[in-house]
Amino acid sequence: xxxxxxxxxxxxxxxxxxxxxxxxxxxxxxxxxxxxxxxxxxxxxxxxxxxxxxxxxxxxxxxxxxxxxxxxxxxxxxxxxxxxxxxxxxxxxxxxxxxxxxxxxxxxxxxxxxxxxxxxxxxxxxxxxxxxxxxxxxxxxxxxxxxxxxxxxxxxxxxxxxxxxxxxxxxxxxxxxxxxxxxxxxxxxxxxxxxxxxxxxxxxxxxxxxxxxxxxxxxxxxxxxxxxxxxxxxxxxxxxxxxxxxxxxxxxxxxxxxxxxxxxxxxxxxxxxxxxxxxxxxxxxxxxxxxxxxxxxxxxxxxxxxxxxxxxxxxxxxxxxxxxxxxxxxxxxxxxxxxxxxxxxxxxxxxxxxxxxxxxxxxxxxxxxxxxxxxxxxxxxxxxxxxxxxxxxxxxxxxxxxxxxxxxxxxxxxxxxxxxxxxxxxxxxxxxxxxxxxxxxxxxxxxxxxxxxxxxxxxxxxxxxxxxxxxxxxxxxxxxxxxxxxxxxxx
Ligand code: NAI
Ligand code: MG
Numbered sequence: 001x002x003x004x005x006x007x008x009x010x011x012x013x014x015x016x017x018x019x020x021x022x023x024x025x026x027x028x029x030x031x032x033x034x035x036x037x038x039x040x041x042x043x044x045x046x047x048x049x050x051x052x053x054x055x056x057x058x059x060x061x062x063x064x065x066x067x068x069x070x071x072x073x074x075x076x077x078x079x080x081x082x083x084x085x086x087x088x089x090x091x092x093x094x095x096x097x098x099x100x101x102x103x104x105x106x107x108x109x110x111x112x113x114x115x116x117x118x119x120x121x122x123x124x125x126x127x128x129x130x131x132x133x134x135x136x137x138x139x140x141x142x143x144x145x146x147x148x149x150x151x152x153x154x155x156x157x158x159x160x161x162x163x164x165x166x167x168x169x170x171x172x173x174x175x176x177x178x179x180x181x182x183x184x185x186x187x188x189x190x191x192x193x194x195x196x197x198x199x200x201x202x203x204x205x206x207x208x209x210x211x212x213x214x215x216x217x218x219x220x221x222x223x224x225x226x227x228x229x230x231x232x233x234x235x236x237x238x239x240x241x242x243x244x245x246x247x248x249x250x251x252x253x254x255x256x257x258x259x260x261x262x263x264x265x266x267x268x269x270x271x272x273x274x275x276x277x278x279x280x281x282x283x284x285x286x287x288x289x290x291x292x293x294x295x296x297x298x299x300x301x302x303x304x305x306x307x308x309x310x311x312x313x314x315x316x317x318x319x320x321x322x323x324x325x326x327x328x329x330x331x332x333x334x335x336x337x338x339x340x341x342x343x344x345x346x347x348x349x350x351x352x353x354x355x356x357x358x359x360x361x362x363x364x365x366x367x368x369x370x371x372x373x374x375x376x377x378x379x380x381x382x383x384x385x386x387x388x389x390x391x392x393x394x395x396x397x398x399x400x401x402x403x404x405x406x407x408x409x410x411x412x413x414x415x416x417x418x419x420x421x422x423x424x425x426x427x428x429x430x431x432x433x434x435x436x437x438x439x440x441x442x443x444x445x446x447x448x449x450x451x452x453x454x455x456x457x458x459x460x461x462x463x464x465x466x467x468x469x470x471x472x473x474x475x476x477x478x479x480x481x482x483x484x485x486x487x488x489x490x491x
Pocket of ligand 2: 053054055056120121122199200201202
């Protein structure tokens with residue numbers, strides 16, 4: 001057994017277990033098969049091809065979903081253009097706002113259904129989909145709805161106008177929330193959209209299509225098409241799209257940026273991250289330990305802004321790591337629908353394979369790996385919370401986005417050393433700082449090149465706050481007024 005995995009004394013008793021508390025699925029309706037949502041109705045894909053979306057906790061098929069090709073995308077873009085020309089861009093802004101409010105309210109009313117489907121299709125714990133994803137998705141629609149009739153006054157001395165048709169491609173880590181981030185500001189600004197959810201998590205976007213029908217939006221204002229990377233590429237390449245909004249891997253972001261070079265399409269790209277969470281010796285250590293758990297184990301570490309690097313001041317490193325290991329042992333890995341679960345299923349077999357490859361790599365690179373010994377179910381894709389110590393800056397587990405519940409821990413002595421290490425990355429999406437001293441927060445916050453810095457907290461989101469990256473973490477901002485301006489021509 002390596003040093004990092006040696007048993008250590010727990011400060012509290014973890015021998016007792018929680019009784020199971022599964023969320024009911026009785027009130028959930030998932031159809032056997034979904035078509036594409038184009039011009040206000042569900043239609044079959046032209047070529048008649050479908051693929052399965054599964055529950056990553058059971059590996060069982062939940063539904064069949066349409067695989068769209070370039071001809072389907074063309075239909076969706078034509079519907080969006082028609083709705084833009086004939087309805088949406090001409091409608092009074094206050095009227096547009098009313099439709100967006102209606103979407104927000106229906107999401108709130110159907111929140112339980114959305115939360116359960118999100119956990120079934122993507123593997124995230126019900127506590128998170130119920131308390132984070134779905135309320136935040138509704139909040140984004142409410143926030144943008146409020147802006148709809150004020151946009152003319154939001155940018156002094158400028159005349160805002162919509163861009164036209166937006167193509168939006170989203171990932172699998174926050175499916176409904178990412179759809180809301182993309183659709184709500186686009187609609188508020190007067191654009192129409194063609195949105196593609198990720199292939200492993202299409203169901204809440206398709207449920208959102210039902211909400212959009214119920215809200216009575218003019219046909220074609222929102223079109224939802226499903227498919228894989230080739231479908232995404234067909235959206236990017238379509239000649240009648242005015243703006244591309246993408247969230248996903250840096251590799252695909254690069255491909256999209258190349259495809260858009262030399263075109264008139266506007267774009268925003270929200271890509272990967274390798275955020276440093278910095279713990280100073282004067283921080284409230286117990287709170288900081290909770291913060292570390294939230295920063296990297298939240299949503300199985302499937303978070304672009306996860307605090308996947310921990311930088312801890314040398315004098316408290318031993319204490320922080322010991323407390324962190326104790327806390328990790330209490331984290332429950334398992335059924336996403338159980339309200340006790342802390343860490344749900346890894347989103348797909350491919351993602352689990354990627355994470356496991358990094359675990360092997362970390363060991364090969366000479367790091368010490370610590371993993372909890374909690375039980376995991378027999379079926380499904382699982383990864384127990386893991387940390388690496390004895391790592392060097394050159395190790396790939398320190399440099400690359402793993403997108404799993406895996407933390408790399410380094411130490412530092414001075415503030416400057418912490419900042420240098422934090423900035424020694426190709427990414428720049430987020431960061432965290434834990435200290436008792438306000439001045440230190442401002443000093444570190446101003447020196448770290450990242451879009452968001454959390455102080456004495458982590459992974460807090462709000463529709464009013466712009467979000468986006470420096471360096472290879474992306475281009476442009478989403479959320480707040482910055483997010484609106486990304487869907488406008490400001491003349
Ligand atoms: P991905 O970047 O391939 O997928 C994201 C979305 O892009 C999906 O909807 C996918 O269908 C679409 N897509 C794929 N290829 C495309 C193309 N050529 N043109 C247009 N759209 C395309 O991410 P993937 O493969 O699922 O995950 C790989 C890694 O990416 C993860 O391990 C993680 O490190 C990172 N990732 C980062 C995310 C973030 O929020 N920053 C989200 C998802 C993944
Ligand atoms: Mg799925």
